[in-house]
Amino acid sequence: MLLSKILLPTLKDAPQEAEVISHKLMLRAGMIRKVASGIYTWLPMGLKVLRKIENIVREEMDASGAQEVFMPMVQPRELWEETKRWDKMGPELLRIKDRHDRDFCLGPTHEEVITDVIRSTVKSYKELPLNIYQIQTKFRDEVRPRYGIMRGREFLMKDSYSFNMDEESLQETYLTMRDTYKKVLERMDLEYKISAADSGAIGGDSSEEFHILADNGEDTIAVSDTSEFAINTELLLKDGEDIKSLEGKPSPDGKGTIQIKKGIEVGHIFKLGEIYADAMKANVLNNEGKASTLFMGCYGIGVSRLVAAAIEQNNDEKGIIWPHSIAPYDINIIAIGYDKNKEIASASNQLYLQLKEMGYEVLLDDRKDGYGTKIKDSELIGIPLNIIIGKQFIENKEVELKSRSGESSINSIADIETILEFFKDK
RNA sequence: CGGGAUGUGGCGCAGCUUGGUAGCGCACUACGCUGGGGGUGUAGUGGUCGUCGGUUCAAAUCCGACCAUCCCGACCA
Known part of the structure; x- marks a missing residue:
């Protein structure tokens, strides 16, 4: 590409609205332009990087045996009623009406849609396990979007959903995804931690978060100074305790002492168990010919957030220092x-x-x-x-x-x- | 939603206290010189001063409402 031809509006000074380094550099390097709060256009240089990361994620997902699909962004109310989430979710679920006055929402996640697809297409245990993924734009009407692309309202995410016959099979897929995410982050040369986490609104049995270590991270994690152990401090704090008091205490895994680090959550893997399949009556016949509720897992990785996270971890006073695998x-x-x-x-x-x-x-x-x-x-x-x-x-x-x-x-x-x-x- | 702040050309800013018809740096256009760390000369382009209303002979400046954006908090794969 000739520099004289490319649309690359670099800036000497960062716009006043940018606070954190990745946001400033993405604006200055002509990667993105803001359209509204938390909503951005990706310009050619930014899109190059986004696609590189997307492709790394896609290659590793394919290698893990997962299959790619593409689901709609606009989803009907009825599906969300089935899981009761139409009422449970707050205003972060952006609701819209079509011309016939029918209710829809912009998909913040896709458990309902994928479960609907699977229950209507998969009938036998012989077709399982399945791990289905997509790389798609999500919309969450965040209370407070911030830090540019890092916490946007509209963002690019790889989300996958596994369907398994039993707990053991789910565990196997879960570990495969855990391993896949490690490969993705290692290919990007990023320093990260896997920490036990709260499963939040998605629900389910257990979950782990993948954090990119960076000073501007929004999450605070406790890591052991001698082992691989890490945990989101939310899970460690008792009532009234503050984060500083954790530092130096013995690590919960019995090895070493706790250090407090800031992290950017770029991935989250969940074992959902039967909750969604149960609510939506997603069953298949088992080897005895009886209806059996599916076990599900879901696995998200923030593709656009990874762009910002990579910059947070790789920059100097001159600008961005891309890890080679994701350089534009x-x-x-x-x-x-x-x-x-x-x-x-x-x-x-x-x-x-x-x-x-x-x-x-x-x-x-x-x-x-x-x-x-x-x-x-x-x-x-x-x-x-x-x-x-x-x-x-x-x-x-x-x-x-x-x-x-x-x-x-x-x-x-x-x-x-x-x-x-x-x-x-x- | 609570607290704080900002809005003047593409970006960074001054002007506002004390009202008099908008300015600086960068960028941009033309031509020349220069060509290994954002060089330089000359001549230019570009702004209903966030929006609406009020006060006034006169509003970027004073008053009011609204909107947008950012930061802290609460919230959140």
């Missing part, structure tokens, strides 16, 4: 004097095509700006590798390689091998 582009070719110097222009064009042919996603900064402007933009949007073609190219056919993380070297432009070295261990 791999390489930025900074051509100094592209519009004036034919040698530079043709060498840049050639390198650009060559790298693209090799399968890299490449930007070419062909704009009529100086080096300062170009490198500042590149550092702001966090491209992992810059290849600078300028004076040294004219003098002796050399380019500078400069990574976002700090390393740099001078190489012959013919030495593509060295350029690619950079990506070897990524």
Whole structure:
């Protein structure tokens, strides 16, 4: 992609409305624009990252044996009446009417819809277990949207629902999902914790949250300083106790002492058991030919929230430092004097095509700006590798390689091998 | 919903106390110089000062209502 063509409105100053670093940087890097409180348009650079994360999630879900579907965002009241949630849920459930005055809501989650699909299509235990997922826009009319994309009202989420014959099978799927989420976060190079959690409005037996560790996190978790153990502090506090008092106490798992960390909840997995299947009469025939209520699990991961969380964990005073697996582009070719110097222009064009042919996603900064402007933009949007073609190219056919993380070297432009070295261990 | 704050060109801000018809930096347009850390010269474009109403000869400025946005709290996969 040519920088002169892309819609990339970078900003020197962050708009006043932005408070946390990820919000500021997403606005400054031209990734998003606000449409209304908690509702955003994703611009090309932001969408690139969103899609990268979405694809990692999709690949790992597919690898786990889950199957992708796509459910509607608009859902009829009747389904929500079945589980009593039409009345139970507050104004965060955005209710709307169609032209015939029939009630609908914008889906904040999809247990009702998927359970309706499964009960009408699956009749025998032989078809189970099933794990069905979708990657879709959710709407929750949050009391207070904040921190930009981090807590929006409209957001992109991967949600999956498993249907199992019994508790043991559910446990198996649950652990598979737990493992899948670990793989997703590891591929994104994010530091995270899995903590025991309250199952909240979704209900069910037990649940665990996946937290990205970051100072701006909205959740407070207690982690052991010596073991893997972590727990949401909500579950640890007795009445009247404050969070500070937990620090230094013995960890509930008996290993080490408690440390308090801030985390961004990006994933939540639940064992729902029979509650939804029971309410909606979702049964199949078991091997004795008798109706048997399904056991369900549900597993959510916030795709758009992961974009913000990744930035919270990977930035410096210059801008974003994308983990390579989710960077919008791999390489930025900074051509100094592209519009004036034919040698530079043709060498840049050639390198650009060559790298693209090799399968890299490449930007070419062909704009009529100086080096300062170009490198500042590149550092702001966090491209992992810059290849600078300028004076040294004219003098002796050399380019500078400069990574976002700090390393740099001078190489012959013919030495593509060295350029690619950079990506070897990524 | 309770508490706090903000709203002046795309972004950051000044002007408001003490009313007199809108300004600065960046960005943007044209041309030139420059071309390895947001360079520079000249000439330009762009704003019903959040909205509506009131006071006044006159309102960005004073008064009222409303709207929007942000922060803290309560709430929340």
